[in-house]
Amino acid sequence: MTTQKTVYVALGLEGSANKLGIGVMRHTVQPDGSTKADVLSNVRRTYVTPPGEGFLPRETAQHHREHVVALVKEALEKANVGRRELDVICFTQGPGMGAPLSSVALVARTLSMLWDVPLVGVNHCVGHIEMGREITGASNPVVLYVSGGNTQVIAYSERRYRIFGETLDIAIGNCLDRFARVLKLPNDPSPGYNIEQAAKRGQKYIELPYSVKGMDMSFSGILSHIEALADTMLSNGECTPEDLCFSLQETLFAMLIECTERAMAHVGSQEVLIVGGVGCNLRLQEMMGQMVAQRNGHVFATDERFCIDNGIMIAQAGLLAYRTGHRTPIEASTCTQRFRTDQVYVAWRD
Structure with missing residues (x-):
């Protein structure tokens, strides 16, 4: 732990494909040192194309840009959390589709600078794993x-x-x-x-x-x-x-x-x-x-x-990394379409 805080709150933004997800996660450190994780909000919008058609990067990114601000507001309202209560803003840094990833990362960077809240980039795959471990209790x-x-x-x-x-x-x-x-x-x-x-x-x-x-x-x-x-x-x-x-x-x-x-x-x-x-x-x-x-x-x-792409998994993995001292500087917050699972140093596990 980098501080003696007992409550941590993270905003997570996911937009690596056709799902735009925003979530708010709270970690409460218990007297025995364990952590209680609470999902405060988990909202999502999906870009749906007509039958027989796939989703293209440009149109998917446009969908995310159109909905992301309203979805961030909705997530914070449902969580009953204000920006001053946030400890960290987490966003998907990859892997995924370039244009959708970049459009959501831009919003995360902007909020980080506007609200003076640290930023943590998250590997999409690790987000899935950590959310799955948290929800199911798999050891x-x-x-x-x-x-x-x-x-x-x-x-x-x-x-x-x-x-x-x-x-x-x-x-x-x-x-x-x-x-x-x-x-x-x-x-x-x-x-x-x-x-x-x-x-x-x-x-x-x-x-x-x-x-x-x-x-x-x-x-x-x-x-x-x-x-x-x-x-x-x-x-x-x-x-x-x-x-x-x-x-x-x-x-x-x-x-x-x-x-x-x-x-x-x-x-x-x-x-x-x-x-x-x-x-x-x-x-x-x-x-x-x-x-x-x-x-x-x-x-x-x-x-x-929690199976389908969502913002809360990004908040969960990002908060675990944040609490072990990880931060993503603005200049290092670019996205990559090929961000392998085994590139991530998992500091929060023994």
Whole structure:
């Protein structure tokens, strides 16, 4: 600890993709030295495009610029917190889409200078992990981080979140989203969610390529293959869109679980924590639960409030870093689209 304070309050701003999230987190240091974390507010706006279309950086950044000031005000009002009560302003420094990241970081820098409040840049992936650990109580899990932009199997060791395996090309969420566009599924609330609902109605498994390479995974070839199948099999009536969604989910999730199980065996962990937007998928949680149960372990996951990109996870990770003395000078507060999880020095864990 850098001071003898017992209460710390952080404002977190997240805008690495199409979700704009603002959150206020409070840490209260207990007499025994432990910390009680309270989510004071957690508000979000999502940029939704028409069916069959993805979101582009420029339009997504424009959405964030239009809504971020009002959302900051809403978060502070819901938290009943004034700017003078803030100890730190935290923002996503990467990874993510360049234009949306920069638009939200600009607001964080401006508020930091206007209000004379320290700034802390946060790794988006570490934000997911720390929020997941806080909400679920998982102590030292293997982490499966699955989202639209990232797919990683992670475990903590010696002040770093070490990446044991990852995607070699596109992220699993991107794979699901792009297939949803092929099927013209709605983007509201999210294409991945609509794939999940369609998969529940699938009755026929279509064999797809299975691409695990050591501890890493590849999804782009599977996507190309199923896109071709959709062109031929759907027009011939050989299967339904729901069958294809079911087959894609089952194949991709089996790959994730294989790599996660090997990581568990390697580090000797009995816990798995699933984080990221795809982590909301109940079928993924079910399949992971079956594997972990065979190892007499436990699966931890959160609901959409904390799984999907949000500001409170940035406030949580930023506040942990702030309390161990970390600050981000204005001149070092630029964003990077490629900010790896294992680049972060995790000073707050033993």
